[in-house]
Amino acid sequence: MKLKVLVCIKQVPDTNNVKIDKETGTLIRKGIKSILNPEDKNALEEALRLKDEIGDVFITVLSMGPNQASVVVKEAIAMGADRGILLSDRNFAGSDTWATSAILSSAINKIKEEDGLDLIFCGRQAIDGDTAQVGPQIAQHLKLPVISYVEELKYSENKVLVKRAIEDGHYIVECPTPVLLTAVKQLNTPRYPNMKRIFETFGENPERPIETWTAEDISLAKENMGLNGSPTRVKKIFTPSRKFEGEFLQGNLKEVARQLIVRLKERQII
Amino acid sequence: MDLSLTEQEKMVQSVVREFAEKEVGPIAAEIDKTERFPTETLKKMQKLGLYGLPYPKEYGGAGGSDLSYYLAIEELSKKCATTSVILAAPASLCAWPIMKYGNEDQKEKYFRAIVEGKRVGGFALTEPGAGTDSAMQQTTATLEGDHYVINGSKCFITGAGQFEFFVVMAMTDKTQRTRGISAFIVEANTPGFSVGKIEDKLGIRASATGELIFEDMKVPKECLLGKEGEGFKIAMQTLDGGRIGIAAQALGIAEGAMEESVKYIQERVQFGKPIGSFQGIQWYIAEMETKINAARGLMYDVIYKKQKGIPFSKEASMAKLFSSEMAMWVTDKAIQLHGGYGFTKDYPVERMHRDAKITEIYEGTSEVQKMVIASHTIVPKNK
Ligand SMILES: Cc1cc2nc3c(=O)[nH]c(=O)nc-3n(C[C@H](O)[C@H](O)[C@H](O)COP(=O)(O)OP(=O)(O)OC[C@H]3O[C@@H](n4cnc5c(N)ncnc54)[C@H](O)[C@@H]3O)c2cc1C
Numbered sequence: 001m002k003l004k005v006l007v008c009i010k011q012v013p014d015t016n017n018v019k020i021d022k023e024t025g026t027l028i029r030k031g032i033k034s035i036l037n038p039e040d041k042n043a044l045e046e047a048l049r050l051k052d053e054i055g056d057v058f059i060t061v062l063s064m065g066p067n068q069a070s071v072v073v074k075e076a077i078a079m080g081a082d083r084g085i086l087l088s089d090r091n092f093a094g095s096d097t098w099a100t101s102a103i104l105s106s107a108i109n110k111i112k113e114e115d116g117l118d119l120i121f122c123g124r125q126a127i128d129g130d131t132a133q134v135g136p137q138i139a140q141h142l143k144l145p146v147i148s149y150v151e152e153l154k155y156s157e158n159k160v161l162v163k164r165a166i167e168d169g170h171y172i173v174e175c176p177t178p179v180l181l182t183a184v185k186q187l188n189t190p191r192y193p194n195m196k197r198i199f200e201t202f203g204e205n206p207e208r209p210i211e212t213w214t215a216e217d218i219s220l221a222k223e224n225m226g227l228n229g230s231p232t233r234v235k236k237i238f239t240p241s242r243k244f245e246g247e248f249l250q251g252n253l254k255e256v257a258r259q260l261i262v263r264l265k266e267r268q269i270i
Numbered sequence: 271m272d273l274s275l276t277e278q279e280k281m282v283q284s285v286v287r288e289f290a291e292k293e294v295g296p297i298a299a300e301i302d303k304t305e306r307f308p309t310e311t312l313k314k315m316q317k318l319g320l321y322g323l324p325y326p327k328e329y330g331g332a333g334g335s336d337l338s339y340y341l342a343i344e345e346l347s348k349k350c351a352t353t354s355v356i357l358a359a360p361a362s363l364c365a366w367p368i369m370k371y372g373n374e375d376q377k378e379k380y381f382r383a384i385v386e387g388k389r390v391g392g393f394a395l396t397e398p399g400a401g402t403d404s405a406m407q408q409t410t411a412t413l414e415g416d417h418y419v420i421n422g423s424k425c426f427i428t429g430a431g432q433f434e435f436f437v438v439m440a441m442t443d444k445t446q447r448t449r450g451i452s453a454f455i456v457e458a459n460t461p462g463f464s465v466g467k468i469e470d471k472l473g474i475r476a477s478a479t480g481e482l483i484f485e486d487m488k489v490p491k492e493c494l495l496g497k498e499g500e501g502f503k504i505a506m507q508t509l510d511g512g513r514i515g516i517a518a519q520a521l522g523i524a525e526g527a528m529e530e531s532v533k534y535i536q537e538r539v540q541f542g543k544p545i546g547s548f549q550g551i552q553w554y555i556a557e558m559e560t561k562i563n564a565a566r567g568l569m570y571d572v573i574y575k576k577q578k579g580i581p582f583s584k585e586a587s588m589a590k591l592f593s594s595e596m597a598m599w600v601t602d603k604a605i606q607l608h609g610g611y612g613f614t615k616d617y618p619v620e621r622m623h624r625d626a627k628i629t630e631i632y633e634g635t636s637e638v639q640k641m642v643i644a645s646h647t648i649v650p651k652n653k
Contacts (some may be wrong), residue, residue, distance in 0.1 A: 075281070150412070192318055193285055195332040195334060196327070196332040198281045198282055199332045202276075202277045
């Protein structure tokens with residue numbers, strides 16, 4: 001039976017080369033190249049790897065963004081995905097992570113109802129926002145289990161065996177499908193889009209044209225989208241100032257040790 | 271002339287750029303030093319589909335534009351000129367004449383193999399006595415029954431000992447000079463085929479260049495490419511397209527040296543300031559950038575003509591002549607801007623300068639390009 005996989009991808013500014021506006025605290029996007037979010041590429045690569053391994057795998061990529069974001073959907077198809085969907089609508093503009101995950105979930109639900117889905121992949125986080133929220137939130141909306149920080153994956157007969165990274169080690173998790181997984185860069189090395197597929201996917205008469213869905217195509221109330229559907233309020237963005245300043249204690253070993261004791265006592269540490 | 275890139279060409283450019291930065295650049299100094307043929311890079315380029323980039327889909331190609339192929343050569347050359355030769359020799363010098371003159375069997379067997387990234391082949395025209403004067407072929411091919419027997423030797427052949435088959439030029443009729451030359455497709459494992467001396471070179475050191483020796487080498491009649499006597503024409507037409515590739519290669523080398531220079535002059539501090547703040551340094555940069563752009567203009571001009579089906583021999587020679595001399599000049603200045611550090615192997619600009627030199631020599635020296643340009647320009651008046 002065919003394995004059905006969905007990968008969520010996002011177009012982001014290439015923050016490796018981006019600067020931050022010191023006054024507003026936001027990214028200066030001008031003149032910066034837009035790219036497919038790196039860990040979304042790992043997520044897609046894992047789906048493609050499964051396809052290479054199992055063969056009978058159908059991969060859909062889904063992205064929400066302005067029209068220009070169609071480039072990353074096409075890039076994903078050029079890398080080997082079978083179907084590409086771009087969610088693009090004015091009503092989506094200004095969505096925070098909650099509204100974004102609500103919109104994506106309702107599109108995923110539609111795909112799931114039409115055709116079924118076994119695995120949903122997201123990247124761990126997008127390099128422009130670094131929240132790592134959208135993946136787990138989608139799982140929440142869809143009432144699916146989520147395994148985040150996936151650094152190794154094995155699929156066999158309706159279940160996955162996952163090595164999940166934590167700060168000082170890893171978990172081995174087994175979980176039945178359907179399940180949502182978020183990929184970290186240790187998971188794999190993404191392939192390059194093949195030249196032939198670039199010519200088949202980009203340009204005027206693509207062999208696998210991407211679909212564009214609007215707010216009308218999904219069943220989500222307008223008040224749950226865009227600014228209206230976004231509970232997040234940004235109070236202030238700032239560069240954290242360094243709170244602790246080191247102090248060099250000088251003198252011979254005895255003096256330094258004595259000074260250290262004085263300082264520690266001053267701070268009531270000892 | 272519309273120079274804007276299509277969506278597909280932009281994508282090819284950006285993918286090959288990333289590929290060159292991640293896969294090619296990091297080993298460029300090592301393969302130059304050790305003269306190691308980068309088999310792993312060859313395989314990666316085959317998988318990427320670079321060998322079939324400008325060729326028809328029916329033979330497994332990408333069906334891309336000529337421009338997209340030359341952009342790929344340019345991007346690879348920014349990081350490593352050797353790697354671009356390993357692409358260009360099979361993709362352009364070997365695949366093109368087979369596509370253009372091969373029969374269906376030859377196209378299926380050899381052209382498709384290159385295009386699909388399964389095999390690599392080379393092009394063998396030059397001989398010890400037939401360099402610039404390539405019509406002076408001493409290699410002979412004699413028809414005996416259903417076989418040709420080939421005797422002679424070739425020198426300076428890219429891919430000697432590395433590529434699996436070659437398009438080989440040989441004399442089938444000594445009385446005819448250029449019209450007596452024919453082209454053959456020869457497998458490197460044919461009895462009587464051997465590889466002689468491999469050259470120790472100034473640049474593009476990871477691509478082996480060497481001698482091919484043919485001693486009573488019997489090849490089936492079916493190996494004849496095109497008709498008997500068409501070999502010289504086939505070779506010259508192949509080189510026309512190949513020359514644009516060398517122009518692209520030279521352009522890429524210069525751009526690579528430029529990138530290194532712009533970075534370096536902003537980091538290197540003398541007299542309390544980055545040297546890039548001195549006008550004397552900025553003037554070099556301005557001149558380098560202008561020459562690079564002029565070369566790009568000539569390259570785009572010839573590609574435009576080629577894609578439109580307009581004769582482009584003269585323009586190909588102009589692009590190659592200018593671009594290769596420009597690359598020598600720009601890489602020389604890049605070393606100058608790096609001072610003593612540029613003269614060492616700690617920085618890539620000395621390698622780029624050594625690599626640039628070959629672009630003035632192969633696929634017709636600068637002098638030959640001038641002959642071609644002049645012959646198209648000085649048109650005799652009708653009596
Ligand atoms: C690294 C490398 C890779 C190569 N790869 C290949 C390959 O894959 N296949 C292949 O067939 N060949 C290949 N060649 C050969 C290359 O194309 C020749 O070296 C080139 O054509 C010059 O020939 P030559 O070396 O015999 O020089 P010569 O012809 O001896 O030239 C010496 C000098 O005299 C000049 N000269 C000659 N005749 C004239 C004239 N009439 N007027 C003015 N000046 C003149 C030349 O321009 C040159 O400056 C390669 C060479 C090198 C170095």
